[in-house]
Amino acid sequence: MQKPIQVFSEIGKLKTVILKRPSTELENLTPKIMPRLLFDDIPFLPHAQKEHDYFAKVLRNFGTEVLYLNELIVKALTEDQIKEKFVSQVITESGYSKGTVHETLKAYLLNLNTENMISKVISGIRKDEIELKFLSLEELSKNNSYPFFMDPMPNLYFTRDPAAAIGEGLSINRMTFAARQRESLIMEYIIAHHPRFTGHGIQVWRNRNHDKSIEGGDELVLSKDTLAIGISQRTTAVAIEDIARGLFEDGTFKKIIAIRIPHSHAMMHLDTVFTMINHDQFIVHPEILNNAGQIDSWILRPKKNGEIAIEHQKDLKKILKQTLNLTDIDLIPTGAGDEIVAAREQWNDGSNTLAIAPGEVVTYDRNYVSNKLLKEHGIIVHEIHSSELSRGRGGPRCMSMPLVREV
Ligand SMILES: NC(=O)NCCC[C@H](N)C(=O)O
CATH class of the missing domain: 3.75.10.10 (L-arginine/glycine Amidinotransferase; Chain A)
Incomplete structure (x- = not known):
């Protein structure tokens, strides 16, 4: 082969x-x-x-x-479990290993079809795209003027x-x-x-x-x-x-x-x-x-x-x-x-x-x-x-x- x-x-x-x-x-x-x-x-x-x-x-x-x-990446993520693992990992590597931001971004991305999810991950996620609830003090006190949750690539x-x-x-x-x-x-x-x-x-x-x-x-x-x-x-x-x-x-x-x-x-x-x-x-x-x-x-x-x-x-x-x-x-x-x-x-x-x-x-x-x-x-x-x-x-x-x- x-x-x-x-x-x-x-x-x-x-x-x-x-x-x-x-x-x-x-x-x-x-x-x-x-x-x-x-x-x-x-x-x-x-x-x-x-x-x-x-x-x-x-x-x-x-x-x-x-x-x-x-x-290629869309086809690699056809199994739900693998797609979820990928999404979690890319959010973690974008600076949010856990907490409200991690969970909110995860829900947002997993709600999209895989093609759109990948485009979003690559184009970046702006702060004004997402509504966050129940922020911890650590999350509240982070630099708020920065426009992205996830940077573009x-x-x-x-x-x-x-x-x-x-x-x-x-x-x-x-x-x-x-x-x-x-x-x-x-x-x-x-x-x-x-x-x-x-x-x-x-x-x-x-x-x-x-x-x-x-x-x-x-x-x-x-x-x-x-x-x-x-x-x-x-x-x-x-x-x-x-x-x-x-x-x-x-x-x-x-x-x-x-x-x-x-x-x-x-x-x-x-x-x-x-x-x-x-x-x-x-x-x-x-x-x-x-x-x-x-x-x-x-x-x-x-x-x-x-x-x-x-x-x-x-x-x-x-x-x-x-x-x-x-x-x-x-x-x-x-x-x-x-x-x-x-x-x-x-x-x-x-x-x-x-x-x-x-x-x-x-x-x-x-x-x-x-x-x-x-x-x-x-x-x-x-x-x-x-x-x-x-x-x-x-x-x-x-x-x-x-x-x-x-x-
Ligand atoms: N092999 C290459 O030289 N790649 C160019 C990468 C350019 C990109 N803006 C970078 O700084 O990594």
């Missing part, structure tokens, strides 16, 4: 992907809560949706099966981050910031209860019940035995060692390149500065490398006694050649290497390409300097509209969670 998850490559023909169409959660962004919700601006929803629909169309035209996150259209398919399993991620922590709960329920996944013995390499975070934008499957993982604002070295233990024990993956990138909002994940586009071609934001093409990296390999060997290396080209057994590597600089253009285009995810086949990528049209250079390097580039989607600080790779790729 075909396994529901098969990702042994970053560039193999993309067969199945999970997307999330942006929806009313974006309309619950306000200037006050925007920074906490990790947005720099408020996208215009109808245009964001048009752009996203075009992205999905490009993938479908290519032959990729596009699954939508909302539909505007970052959910970046399906790459809360979970990442690796081999025939996945990591279901402990997210760094509260704004995104509930997102991986949705993936946990999909994998555990959706008929496409349940009963297939899918390995969860690392689950979300940890203190130390890891996010999918940092997890790159470079080949059938090698991963690259960013040590970043969002992914800790501890989490990388954790996941390495599980993967090495299983035996499929034998090398992990941990690459330390700047800890900043602009470069929050490895895939915002470095993505693979062909067997021997990568795009890289020049700012992460020094003049000699170096960046602090550590190669993790399993030792015979179950421990992990760690080797420090710096030369990115050399590391990639060694670990991927290649004689040469084409590192294509974002923004053609120009200091200003590179910074501008990286900010709008010029390095965040989604490979749909070796040498064929989806990118944002606004990064025209990087796109031109990619074409000059022989890459087939499908440009998608990006005026609104880019305001969430993620590009085509961030907006897609591959489930199946050809090797």
Whole structure:
């Protein structure tokens, strides 16, 4: 039987992907809560949706099966008991583990059909939507000026981050910031209860019940035995060692390149500065490398006694050649290497390409300097509209969670 998850490559023909169409959660962004919700601006929803629909169309035209996150979670919650457990847990993780608010929100959500309940959970619940009775002193004395009982989840259209398919399993991620922590709960329920996944013995390499975070934008499957993982604002070295233990024990993956990138909002994940586009071609934001093409990296390999060997290396080209057994590597600089253009285009995810086949990528049209250079390097580039989607600080790779790729 075909396994529901098969990702042994970053560039193999993309067969199945999970997307999330942006929806009313974006309309619950306000200037006050925007920074906490990790947005720099408020996208215009109808245009964001048009752009996203075009992205999905490009993938479908290519032959990729596009699954939508909302539909998957609705189907995962068909049993009343599971739906109730999910609702309780998401309310708890929104800050109300018990009491009148918990019970009132629960009754409100369970009164909706599952589709509407999920839309509500994702778009957020405003305080003025709900009437509360019998509040405790603790509840009465809480900050009343805050407009939401449950925050919106505007970052959910970046399906790459809360979970990442690796081999025939996945990591279901402990997210760094509260704004995104509930997102991986949705993936946990999909994998555990959706008929496409349940009963297939899918390995969860690392689950979300940890203190130390890891996010999918940092997890790159470079080949059938090698991963690259960013040590970043969002992914800790501890989490990388954790996941390495599980993967090495299983035996499929034998090398992990941990690459330390700047800890900043602009470069929050490895895939915002470095993505693979062909067997021997990568795009890289020049700012992460020094003049000699170096960046602090550590190669993790399993030792015979179950421990992990760690080797420090710096030369990115050399590391990639060694670990991927290649004689040469084409590192294509974002923004053609120009200091200003590179910074501008990286900010709008010029390095965040989604490979749909070796040498064929989806990118944002606004990064025209990087796109031109990619074409000059022989890459087939499908440009998608990006005026609104880019305001969430993620590009085509961030907006897609591959489930199946050809090797
Ligand atoms: N892989 C990615 O780089 N994802 C982009 C996530 C953007 C989102 N606003 C965030 O800050 O988490």
